[in-house]
Amino acid sequence: MDFLSPATWADALAAKAEHPDAVPIAGGTDVMVELNFDRRRPPALLDLTRIPELAEHGADNGLIRVGAGVPYTRIIGELGDRLPGLAQASRTVGSPQIRNRGTVGGNLGSASPAGDAHPPLLACDATVELASVRGTRRVPVGEFFTGPKRSVLAPDELIAAVLLPAAEGPQQFAKVGTRNAMVIAVCSVAVALDPRAKTIGTGIGSAAPTPRRATDAEEFLAGELDSAGLWESRDELPDTLAQAFGERVAAAASPIDDVRGSAAYRLHSLSVMARRSVTWAWNDLRKAA
Numbered sequence: 479m480d481f482l483s484p485a486t487w488a489d490a491l492a493a494k495a496e497h498p499d500a501v502p503i504a505g506g507t508d509v510m511v512e513l514n515f516d517r518r519r520p521p522a523l524l525d526l527t528r529i530p531e532l533a534e535h536g537a538d539n540g541l542i543r544v545g546a547g548v549p550y551t552r553i554i555g556e557l558g559d560r561l562p563g564l565a566q567a568s569r570t571v572g573s574p575q576i577r578n579r580g581t582v583g584g585n586l587g588s589a590s591p592a593g594d595a596h597p598p599l600l601a602c603d604a605t606v607e608l609a610s611v612r613g614t615r616r617v618p619v620g621e622f623f624t625g626p627k628r629s630v631l632a633p634d635e636l637i638a639a640v641l642l643p644a645a646e647g648p649q650q651f652a653k654v655g656t657r658n659a660m661v662i663a664v665c666s667v668a669v670a671l672d673p674r675a676k677t678i679g680t681g682i683g684s685a686a687p688t689p690r691r692a693t694d695a696e697e698f699l700a701g702e703l704d705s706a707g708l709w710e711s712r713d714e715l716p717d718t719l720a721q722a723f724g725e726r727v728a729a730a731a732s733p734i735d736d737v738r739g740s741a742a743y744r745l746h747s748l749s750v751m752a753r754r755s756v757t758w759a760w761n762d763l764r765k766a767a
């Protein structure tokens with residue numbers, strides 16, 4: 479197996495163009511498992527850990543640009559105040575060792591329906607920046623996933639970064655697993671409130687062939703909050719409304735039975751987690767008022 483180790487982004491893109499079957503490796507927390515279990519034997523690995531740009535984050539036209547190689551630990555520590563939903567999800571990933579190595583770029587690269595970064599990225603309408611020697615393109619994260627472990631990433635492309643708005647309001651992430659830590663989600667929910675735009679963003683994980691939004695639930699709740707004047711009054715969120723939101727989030731899912739959980743359990747827990755998450759977020763908004 480060849481090991482390609484470019485030191486610049488331009489060289490990395492050139493290497494991917496020349497060796498489209500080379501497997502990029504960032505933190506290696508997915509790739510190394512596949513190699514160790516002999517599930518994959520690529521002709522080459524393309525090491526991305528020497529590319530400085532991938533490990534950077536910064537402002538980009540009013541958005542926060544997070545390099546594909548920024549590990550979860552740094553998202554939590556350096557961006558948690560501006561990206562609370564992504565930081566909260568990052569805290570649930572694996573263990574400290576996995577969070578030190580694992581990256582959002584790698585989570586997107588694997589494109590697992592259970593990836594914990596995906597729901598918060600969907601809830602705030604993030605954009606994925608892809609690059610190749612042919613140029614750069616930006617894809618809304620809702621269009622990035624095309625199936626289980628499949629995405630729009632072309633064989634000669636690499637993920638450069640993800641772009642997100644700084645949170646305009648409270649964000650929440652909830653996940654159930656078969657135990658408390660070091661666990662892949664049985665299912666997960668992210669919620670992002672934007673009181674200025676009067677919108678609610680959602681993302682659901684591990685409950686459909688791809689991570690997805692629950693747009694009907696988003697529109698329903700935003701409309702109800704608007705017509706009841708709750709965005710202005712910041713009165714308590716009625717339980718009936720939170721419950722109806724939860725039911726709509728579950729209705730957006732199309733889960734399967736698998737080793738981690740049954741479809742019926744996933745639907746039930748999505749509805750409960752969505753109801754709780756939106757109530758927590760709403761209560762945070764009331765406290766901030």
Ligand SMILES: Cc1cc2nc3c(=O)[nH]c(=O)nc-3n(C[C@H](O)[C@H](O)[C@H](O)COP(=O)(O)OP(=O)(O)OC[C@H]3O[C@@H](n4cnc5c(N)ncnc54)[C@H](O)[C@@H]3O)c2cc1C
Pocket residue numbers: 501502503504505506507508509510511526546547570571572573576579580581582583584585586587588592593594595635636637638660661662663
């Ligand atoms: C013990 C353990 C616990 C885990 N727990 C969780 C968990 O709780 N939640 C969760 O979501 N995941 C979990 N994972 C999976 C993994 O840690 C995450 O998916 C992580 O985000 C992968 O990031 P990485 O940098 O290590 O990716 P890598 O393993 O380096 O790469 C993953 C995939 O992305 C591709 N890739 C990486 N970078 C790029 C790039 N810049 N451009 C194009 N393709 C790229 C690789 O080719 C590969 O296909 C766990 C893994 C382990 C081993």
